[in-house]
Amino acid sequence: xxxxxxxxxxxxxxxxxxxxxxxxxxxxxxxxxxxxxxxxxxxxxxxxxxxxxxxxxxxxxxxxxxxxxxxxxxxxxxxxxxxxxxxxxxxxxxxxxxxxxxxxxxxxxxxxxxxxxxxxxxxxxxxxxxxxxxxxxxxxxxxxxxxxxxxxxxxxxxxxxxxxxxxxxxxxxxxxxxxxxxxxxxxxxxxxxxxxxxxxxxxxxxxxxxxxxxxxxxxxxxxxxxxxxxxxxxxxxxxxxxxxxxxxxxxxxxxxxxxxxxxxxxxxxxxxxxxxxxxxxxxxxxxxxxxxxxxxxxxxxxxxxxxxxxxxxxxxxxxxxxxxxxxxxxxxxxxxxxxxxxxxxxxxxxxxxxxxxxxxxxxxxxxxxxxxxxxxxxxxxxxxxxxxxxxxxxxxxxxxxxxxxxxxxxxxxxxxxxxxxxxxxxxxxxxxxxxxxxxxxxxxxxxxxxxxxxxxxxxxxxxxxxxxxxxxxxxxxxxxxxxxxxxxxxxxxxxxxxxxxxxxxxxxxxxxxxxxxxxxxxxxxxxxxxxxxxxxxxxxxxxxxxxxxxxxxxxxxxxxxxxxxxxxxxxxxxxxxxxxxxxxxxxxxxxxxxxxxxxxxxxxxxxxxxxxxxxxxxxxxxxxxxxxxxxxxxxxxxxxxxxxxxxxxxxxxxxxxxxxxxxxxxxxxxxxxxxxxxxxxxxxxxxxxxxxxxxxxxxxxxxxx
Amino acid sequence: xxxxxxxxxxxxxxxxxxxxxxxxxxxxxxxxxxxxxxxxxxxxxxxxxxxxxxxxxxxxxxxxxxxxxxxxxxxxxxxxxxxxxxxxxxxxxxxxxxxxxxxxxxxxxxxxxxxxxxxxxxxxxxxxxxxxxxxxxxxxxxxxxxxxxxxxxxxxxxxxxxxxxxxxxxxxxxxxxxxxxxxxxxxxxxxxxxxxxxxxxxxxxxxxxxxxxxxxxxxxxxxxxxxxxxxxxxx
Numbered sequence: 001x002x003x004x005x006x007x008x009x010x011x012x013x014x015x016x017x018x019x020x021x022x023x024x025x026x027x028x029x030x031x032x033x034x035x036x037x038x039x040x041x042x043x044x045x046x047x048x049x050x051x052x053x054x055x056x057x058x059x060x061x062x063x064x065x066x067x068x069x070x071x072x073x074x075x076x077x078x079x080x081x082x083x084x085x086x087x088x089x090x091x092x093x094x095x096x097x098x099x100x101x102x103x104x105x106x107x108x109x110x111x112x113x114x115x116x117x118x119x120x121x122x123x124x125x126x127x128x129x130x131x132x133x134x135x136x137x138x139x140x141x142x143x144x145x146x147x148x149x150x151x152x153x154x155x156x157x158x159x160x161x162x163x164x165x166x167x168x169x170x171x172x173x174x175x176x177x178x179x180x181x182x183x184x185x186x187x188x189x190x191x192x193x194x195x196x197x198x199x200x201x202x203x204x205x206x207x208x209x210x211x212x213x214x215x216x217x218x219x220x221x222x223x224x225x226x227x228x229x230x231x232x233x234x235x236x237x238x239x240x241x242x243x244x245x246x247x248x249x250x251x252x253x254x255x256x257x258x259x260x261x262x263x264x265x266x267x268x269x270x271x272x273x274x275x276x277x278x279x280x281x282x283x284x285x286x287x288x289x290x291x292x293x294x295x296x297x298x299x300x301x302x303x304x305x306x307x308x309x310x311x312x313x314x315x316x317x318x319x320x321x322x323x324x325x326x327x328x329x330x331x332x333x334x335x336x337x338x339x340x341x342x343x344x345x346x347x348x349x350x351x352x353x354x355x356x357x358x359x360x361x362x363x364x365x366x367x368x369x370x371x372x373x374x375x376x377x378x379x380x381x382x383x384x385x386x387x388x389x390x391x392x393x394x395x396x397x398x399x400x401x402x403x404x405x406x407x408x409x410x411x412x413x414x415x416x417x418x419x420x421x422x423x424x425x426x427x428x429x430x431x432x433x434x435x436x437x438x439x440x441x442x443x444x445x446x447x448x449x450x451x452x453x454x455x456x457x458x459x460x461x462x463x464x465x466x467x468x469x470x471x472x473x474x475x476x477x478x479x480x481x482x483x484x485x486x487x488x489x490x491x492x493x494x495x496x497x498x499x500x501x502x503x504x505x506x507x508x509x510x511x512x513x514x515x516x517x518x519x520x521x522x523x524x525x526x527x528x529x530x531x532x533x534x535x536x537x538x539x540x541x542x543x544x545x546x547x548x549x550x551x552x553x554x555x556x557x558x559x560x561x562x563x564x565x566x567x568x569x570x571x572x573x574x575x576x577x578x579x580x581x582x583x584x585x586x587x588x589x590x591x592x593x594x595x596x597x598x599x600x601x602x603x604x605x606x607x608x609x610x611x612x613x614x615x616x617x618x619x620x621x622x623x624x625x626x627x628x629x630x631x632x633x634x635x636x637x638x639x640x641x642x643x644x645x646x647x648x649x650x651x652x653x654x655x656x657x658x659x660x661x662x663x664x665x666x667x668x669x670x671x672x673x674x675x676x677x678x679x680x681x682x683x684x685x686x687x688x689x690x691x692x693x694x695x696x697x698x699x700x701x702x703x704x705x
Numbered sequence: 706x707x708x709x710x711x712x713x714x715x716x717x718x719x720x721x722x723x724x725x726x727x728x729x730x731x732x733x734x735x736x737x738x739x740x741x742x743x744x745x746x747x748x749x750x751x752x753x754x755x756x757x758x759x760x761x762x763x764x765x766x767x768x769x770x771x772x773x774x775x776x777x778x779x780x781x782x783x784x785x786x787x788x789x790x791x792x793x794x795x796x797x798x799x800x801x802x803x804x805x806x807x808x809x810x811x812x813x814x815x816x817x818x819x820x821x822x823x824x825x826x827x828x829x830x831x832x833x834x835x836x837x838x839x840x841x842x843x844x845x846x847x848x849x850x851x852x853x854x855x856x857x858x859x860x861x862x863x864x865x866x867x868x869x870x871x872x873x874x875x876x877x878x879x880x881x882x883x884x885x886x887x888x889x890x891x892x893x894x895x896x897x898x899x900x901x902x903x904x905x906x907x908x909x910x911x912x913x914x915x916x917x918x919x920x921x922x923x924x925x926x927x928x929x930x931x932x933x934x935x936x937x938x939x940x
Contacts, residue, residue: 063873314873315908315932318866323717327710339870339934341904382926384898384905432787560909570929573906 016396063314064340067389100282108255128169143190156568176213198263342385437508469503768807775807872934877920902937905930
């Protein structure tokens with residue numbers, strides 16, 4: 001064994017080639033406990049405080065430069081959260097990672113989704129159970145024991161309970177899936193009784209949670225817990241009723257209820273949940289600030305045993321966000337604020353050595369002179385402090401020089417962005433199960449690729465409607481046939497407008513529309529949409545990953561996480577201007593990875609079908625329709641709180657009353673009847689209100705137009 | 706018990722003013738301030754000062770200058786004068802310097818004489834036999850002790866909202882506040898970095914204009930540091 005054999009191994013497996021930590025679950029290199037331990041330890045202490053006093057209102061803030069180790073800290077916290085060893089206070093922690101909020105209209109839904117996606121991750125690598133199952137497992141055993149005690153169960157069941165107590169995977173994978181509905185209902189009841197002593201419990205959420213061990217139903221249960229709507233049959237198999245949503249507020253309220261039940265479970269288990277809000281730099285509009293404030297208020301004030309942790313670049317926090325957010329939220333976060341620090345030379349040496357040990361395994365012997373010499377060569381002395389990324393980039397350059405390999409040349413930003421995007425796409429493709437269909441992310445990516453004329457409108461269901469100069473994109477990932485039907489009706493309505501633009505109905509291919517004879521009405525609506533010249537686009541996994549990666553890449557760019565070390569030792573950050581230039585280039589390329597973007601442009605550039613003659617309305621028919629819409633709208637508004645609603649909500653309500661209208665026709669009617677309706681433009685779309693004298697039957701004395 | 710919201714409002718108003726002091730009359734125009742103090746805009750400055758004094762956060766005080774009440778950072782009379790001299794290009798007479806400063810007459814004259822004795826101010830006589838005071842172009846001739854430099858550096862850092870372990874304070878702002886010659890500032894900062902008393906961050910220079918970048922700090926390795934955090938013991 002000598003220096004040469006070390007270098008041969010390192011040439012094949014360079015441990016310094018990557019200096020950027022991805023998502024918290026993706027790490028492959030060991031942690032160096034000395035790095036930023038002054039932040040890691042107090043954060044764990046805060047979490048442990050919650051095990052003793054679960055209702056303590058706590059929040060924390062971590063400030064650090066790009067490359068200072070924010071993502072590494074998160075990875076260390078995620079790795080340390082090991083519910084399979086919940087008897088140890090240091091590991092008795094659940095970990096959730098929250099991507100930046102995309103749609104500020106639904107913050108609760110966003111955080112519910114992100115928390116549930118995180119809790120669906122394994123309790124630790126190769127462990128058969130996920131975090132949520134680990135949280136539920138002991139409570140379920142207690143519930144089962146109570147059931148047995150109550151009904152004096154059979155000896156066989158008693159021995160099964162003993163086996164389950166020693167083996168969680170047997171319980172979830174063999175026992176639970178084979179139980180009848182009656183048994184599951186009884187278990188749910190016992191869970192409810194046990195948990196209700198610790199806080200609010202939603203029976204429907206508990207009913208769904210007990211299905212997490214079922215082979216076929218577990219994905220549906222997770223989907224429901226993420227706040228998604230299930231179709232009638234699926235909801236019935238989980239023992240819950242369908243979610244019938246009319247308004248965005250209801251979507252938010254449902255998310256609150258599920259989160260509150262999760263909070264009760266956490267309090268009962270005395271297991272703190274760390275909810276990490278990474279890359280706060282992406283909170284750039286007042287609506288996003290407000291959404292974040294709502295979340296912090298809820299997590300701190302209403303969720304027990306929960307520690308929200310925000311991570312942001314220090315300079316950005318001090319000079320922008322701290323002035324833009326509500327002072328009491330700033331105060332809550334700054335009560336436990338920590339700054340990350342660079343490494344001293346000794347820690348830098350430990351960092352480089354940990355990577356070498358990982359790559360060389362048994363070849364590495366720190367006692368030998370050639371190992372010590374190699375370590376010294378890769379870690380040049382420096383005064384003061386250096387951040388981890390800087391140390392790893394320097395080590396990489398030095399190692400390449402030792403291997404006589406070409407040094408990384410200063411790459412242009414387009415190339416860096418392409419590499420990052422490809423990295424994200426490949427990681428997403430390999431782990432699509434943990435990135436479920438998300439209309440907001442798809443709409444965000446497509447909105448970046450196609451300039452929009454206005455802010456996307458979120459329908460009460462999950463569809464996002466985007467208006468571009470070339471046409472409309474209706475992005476839908478809904479699973480309920482009625483919601484899909486409504487979204488297709490909306491898309492068809494857009495087609496009927498005399499604007500001559502195309503409409504593309506985009507759907508994540510993982511939630512396809514089942515072919516006839518299932519969903520007959522929805523399939524008919526899809527057929528009608530096609531006949532009208534609309535295009536439906538079912539994205540395959542490669543396309544899904546390509547678009548999602550664009551959205552993630554944008555958030556990385558905004559947070560200043562994509563940078564390059566210049567020859568002068570200066571970090572050059574890739575800014576949004578470069579990012580948009582990169583997006584312009586993407587559809588122009590001939591490579592396979594450019595195809596989804598090319599296709600998006602081609603679909604929007606295609607010529608719409610001419611309107612069939614029957615669609616052209618005579619003035620008399622138009623006026624009749626208008627009068628009908630105005631009269632029905634008055635009825636609908638009378639039944640709403642404050643006699644007001646958003647335009648998209650009202651279109652849906654009118655549709656339910658059998659009055660099919662488009663946004664254009666509705667707004668035309670409102671403008672024409674301005675003495676009857678008030679039109680209030682907002683950033684989230686127009687709000688229509690019925691004026692005072694038209695309320696409560698007064699309208700009957702006046703003749704509508 | 707200090708009101709956290711009030712501290713933030715005061716800090717924001719002082720930062721907005723771009724100087725380490727602000728008249729109470731100006732402060733009363735801020736509605737958040739009036740709400741937090743439960744006073745209206747018509748309340749007398751004496752009443753406002755009386756209500757504010759027990760709630761003042763550390764590092765701030767109420768001072769009087771020529772009968773005007775000011776909210777002021779606790780940085781000392783000399784630093785207040787030097788700060789004004791930095792902003793007042795071309796120098797001024799002693800009366801001009803002390804006018805609209807939260808400094809009493811006798812303490813102002815005392816501080817001016819001390820600054821002259823330290824060589825940090827120069828005195829020039831013009832054609833009308835009037836004395837004009839100017840900032841000394843090179844303070845290196847009369848260096849302060851290293852501990853004194855460190856203390857002043859920390860005071861300036863603190864006056865911009867930094868504390869131990871809580872920083873990300875712009876270096877160009879500290880440089881401006883101290884008003885030291887470039888060489889002296891750079892040497893002091895280099896020493897503090899080497900001693901691990903402060904830690905510099907490269908930040909995002911895109912947020913700064915060319916002058917602010919010039920007034921930041923380039924370390925011996927050529928890295929541009931934009932912000933810093935104080936980690937050492939408070940001097």
